[in-house]
Amino acid sequence: MRTAVLTFPGSNCDYDVYQALKSVGGNPEFIWHRDTTLDTMDAVVLPGGFSYGDYLRAGAIARMSPIMEQVVTFAAGGGPVLGICNGFQILCEAGLLPGALTRNDTLKFESRDVWIRVENADTIFSGDYGQGQALRMPIAHAEGNYYADQETLDSLESGSRIVFRYCDPSGGDDEGWNPNGSAHSIAGIRNEAGNVLGMMPHPERAVEEVLGSVDGLGVFTSLVRQLNPAVA
């Protein structure tokens, strides 16, 4: 089993994701944005950062990278694709996930721990969590305010495609704990087929006690267990 960590000019969470995957037996490898093959990979992660300086729109230029054509093909074939923060923005720009990430309603770059609730523990990225479990992990973004038209939001809700939702520390609904104004307090969504997940919070920054939380580890163990039940 091998997992790809894509690196764009301006990615800055690539090593964190690499380390998180390595720690759970994910055999990560860096793939440069100019590379043109994902042939031997079993999963792909698009890490956070500021690809191309967030010029034009966050993720808009990165999705034109040569490797993204392969990511689209890989996803269409059912391959697991995880986008974190800027990776989520790139997946939306590439049309692999619906909607868009717009400016935080606070107008600030929000960099702090938040709580998110597992809304769907039956995905390849969340299987190791309990349904409704509250997780603590950091966010660090200026454009994390999820927007989609009403029809799209309805279909995300009815299809259990909202995987993570901002919540209060006890896992309850409280709009005051929504850090960026996201519609329906959305922190992470999956595609219809279930193999593509985008999330704004950073699970890779919550994988060791020394980081203040290990709540993010489950994203990586879930994925690795899915790919190779003998490993995780």
Place this chain on the structure above:
Amino acid sequence: MTQHHLEIRIVPRPGLLDPEGKAIHHALDSLGYESVKNVRVGKAIYVDLEAPTSEEAIAEAEAMCRGLLANPVTEEFEVGVASPAAEPGEPS
């Protein structure tokens, strides 16, 4: 081929929350401009491109907007001829 100097205006869709516009509105308010009822912030992109006619230049720029420059989920765009390019073919 003529070089055309185009202005592409990209603005958030009406109804979409525009926190930057809102902040500027508040700032104008505190400056005493109470006449201001709404502020929206967009961006302008200037493109010089070669095409036989300005209609074709605009059509090409509109295709660029759909493909990259604007996000159809959140933004609207408008393309217009800004002014004739001063030195066709010369880098500005």
